[in-house]
Amino acid sequence: MTSSQLFVAFWTIVTKEVRRFTRIWGQTLLPPAITMTLYFIIFGNLIGSRIGEMGGFNYMEYIVPGLIMMSVITNSYGNVVSSFYSTKFQRNIEELLVSPIPHWVILCGYVIGGVSRGLAVGFIVTLLSLFFTDLQISNIAITVSIVFLTAVLFSLGGFINAVFANSFDDISIVPTFILTPLTYLGGVFYSISLLPDFWQGVSMLNPILYMVNTFRYGILGVSDINVGFAYSMILLFIVILFSVSLHLLKSGKGIRS
Amino acid sequence: MLQPLNEDRVAHTMLTPANQDQFMTTALSINNLRKVYGNGFEALKGISLQVEEGDFFALLGPNGAGKSTTLGIVSSLVNKTEGSVSVFGHDLERELSKAKMCLGVVPQEFNFNMFEKVIDIVLTQAGYYGIPLKVARERAEFYLRKLGLWEKRNERARMLSGGMKRRLMIARALIHNPRLLILDEPTAGVDIELRRSMWDFLQEINAAGTTIILTTHYLEEAESLCRNIAIIDHGTIVQDTSMRELLAQLNTETFILDITPAQQQAPQLKGYRSELVDDHTLVVEVEREQGMNAIFQALEAQDIQVSSMRNKANRLEELFVSLVEQNLEQEKA
Structure with a gap:
């Protein structure tokens, strides 16, 4: 395929993905908006007002970056895992497999589809947060780049989950038992400096901590961890997960007999 | 209902496959193709098959014979174990x-997204082949009109x-104007009138x-449409010939005659x-060298x-059954 044909194919997958999550907006865009509004009201306003400052900011200001990042993580992951698994389940993956699109274009298309939903939800949650607090962005480049890279990383994670999934139960196991606990323990609601040394050490093993803190650094200018190290780790994980995903597509794991 | 062909330039351009060579070539070449599934089942035992450009080719076989596996490998939906396949x-x-x-x-089973609009399904497939949206829209309109779906x-x-x-x-399959079209039971569950227009x-x-x-x-379908035929059974090709040559192998045809007046016993032939099925129906077996006039x-x-x-059964159907039975007996032996 020529480069223009490759771009048409890539863009077709992206628009198909965007069309899907906007068509079912009541399942994809509305729930995180409601959930995050509740978080802002309950944790930010009601409980937060009694907590006082965290990292030099009031509690609402402190948790907003974490909650935006949490929305981006869960939605970019959830979009790819549910969309690609549905494509397998309904067998319309065959439309892709018979076509001449290279595997890397298929993967990039699904990843950017996941990123689109992650960013769309992140944007909605950011707008909602403005009803509760003034959001001053300390470093726009870091804010935008980290949210994009995080969405890419979790879209890849969702893709791998979908490849291995054999039932709709399988696509909810990882988000429920791994993603949600890691997100809650990844410094969304608290600074790890509040933890004893041992648990601080354990928290440093949680990759989501790096993303949440780097994003918080981009907005508030404060972080529990080294931002440069966080970027390195995220890029490394993206390379690893992209390679694994591409290998799975090439081998036909879960999609070809 | 399907729309009749508009004999204009657009229709001719649309129906002519892309990148057609000036000279005839082999459309599909399969050599020693073998497939062993993960559970050890050998679905294809080293089959070879050639389909020439422009042919209307029937690939027949009983359920589980290996047809869908063969077409699956050609379509990149199934990984082969051994052998080679080339398309043009x-x-x-x-x-x-x-x-x-x-x-x-x-494919045999519906494999599109049931929640998508008809036009989006066709345009998306065009996009997968890198066809720009403007061209894709023209083609989608042409084929959807042609197939009565516009x-x-x-x-x-x-x-x-x-x-x-x-x-x-x-x-959807025609949107990129393919030179080779594979149809896996395209008329299954389709009524007679629509089947004939297809x-x-x-x-x-x-x-x-x-x-x-x-x-x-529907062996009547294969007999009336296809010029060449291969019959596959238990993962091997048991016949690969022209439809005419295959039908010429038919030694016996069975005819059903409606007769009057009512008969109590079979007439002398x-x-x-012959066999009298009921008082008005006579079944007669006629061998190739025998004529009908004597009857x-x-x-x-x-x-x-x-x-x-x-005819009691379609001619191809009679041959098909006998070939598959012969193959079964040979395998048992």
């Missing part, structure tokens, strides 16, 4: 992208009838240059095996009139 000279291992560009596939273009696919869904899969459409695109490989359980003369001599006559 493009080997699937070395030139997969070029091979896929030449190939359109209509009025349904904004309906969700799940709202279509079974016949419409089958036609949608044909429109045959006309397939003959039309075949006449315009598209090579077609068809699998079907010297040299023929009519013998019946007339007994004051019996033949009011109508038909």
Whole structure:
């Protein structure tokens, strides 16, 4: 395929993905908006007002970056895992497999589809947060780049989950038992400096901590961890997960007999 | 209903496959193809098959014979174990992208997103082949009109009838103007009238240059459409010949005669095996070297009139059953 044909194919997958999550907006865009509004009201306003400052900011200001990042993580992951698994389940993956699109274009298309939903939800949650607090962005480049890279990383994670999934139960196991606990323990609601040394050490093993803190650094200018190290780790994980995903597509794991 | 061909330039351009070579070539070449599934089942035992450009080719076989596995490997939906496949000279291992560009596939089961609109399904498939949206829209309109689906273009696919869904899969498979179209039971569950109009459409695109490989359980369909035929059974090719040569192998045909007046016992037909099914129905087996005239003369001599006559089974069906039975006996031996 020529480069223009490759771009048409890539863009077709992206628009198909965007069309899907906007068509079912009541399942994809509305729930995180409601959930995050509740978080802002309950944790930010009601409980937060009694907590006082965290990292030099009031509690609402402190948790907003974490909650935006949490929305981006869960939605970019959830979009790819549910969309690609549905494509397998309904067998319309065959439309892709018979076509001449290279595997890397298929993967990039699904990843950017996941990123689109992650960013769309992140944007909605950011707008909602403005009803509760003034959001001053300390470093726009870091804010935008980290949210994009995080969405890419979790879209890849969702893709791998979908490849291995054999039932709709399988696509909810990882988000429920791994993603949600890691997100809650990844410094969304608290600074790890509040933890004893041992648990601080354990928290440093949680990759989501790096993303949440780097994003918080981009907005508030404060972080529990080294931002440069966080970027390195995220890029490394993206390379690893992209390679694994591409290998799975090439081998036909879960999609070809 | 399918729309008749508009004999204008657009129709001719649309129906003519892309990148058609000036000289005839082999559309599909399969060599020593073998497939062993993960559970150890050997679905294909080293089959070889050639389909020439422009052919209308039937691939027949009983359920589980290996037809869908063969077509699955050609369509890149199934991984082969051994052997090679090339489409218009493009080997699937070395030139997969070029091979896929030449190939359109209509699968046996519905495999589109039931929640998408008809037009989106076709346009998305065009996009997968890198066709710009403007061109894709023109082609989508042409094929959807041709297949009687244009009025349904904004309906969700799940709202279509079974016949419409089958036609949608044909429109989708043709959107990139493939040189080779594979149809895996395209008329299953489609009523007679629509089936015949689909045959006309397939003959039309075949006449315009598209090579077609068809699998079907309607042997009448294969007999009336296809010029060449392969029969596959238990993972091996048991026949690979022209339809004419295959039908010439048929030694015996069975005819059902409606006779008057009512008979209590079978009339005397010297040299023929016959059976009186009921008082008005006579079944007669006729061997290739025997004529039919002697039957009519013998019946007339007994004051019996033949009011109508038909084949007991489709000719290809009789051959198909005998070939599959022979193969089964050979395997047992």
